[in-house]
Amino acid sequence: MMMCKGATRLMSLKQDRRLTFQERISLRLHLSMCGACRQCDRQFALLHRAGERFESRLSDASRDDASRQAGPERSE
Numbered sequence: 900m901m902m903c904k905g906a907t908r909l910m911s912l913k914q915d916r917r918l919t920f921q922e923r924i925s926l927r928l929h930l931s932m933c934g935a936c937r938q939c940d941r942q943f944a945l946l947h948r949a950g951e952r953f954e955s956r957l958s959d960a961s962r963d964d965a966s967r968q969a970g971p972e973r974s975e
């Protein structure tokens with residue numbers, strides 16, 4: 900059975916790229932047996948989502964700026 904260290908590595912890897920079938924299976928197997936790693940997996944997902952929100956907020960902000968500058972100034 901894969902150790903927690905290996906499972907954590909896969910969890911972090913999973914945020915960056917698709918896991919291979921083999922990796923997914925061994926991670927899932929480990930998570931089904933290890934409560935600590937299940938908790939850790941949730942934290943990883945949470946962190947990842949928070950990061951995505953932050954990035955999309957950044958790109959939203961720059962989009963807003965761009966549209967304000969190039970915005971139509973219709974007076975009619």
Ligand SMILES: [Zn+2]
Binds near residue numbers: 903906929935936
């Ligand atoms: Zn574990």
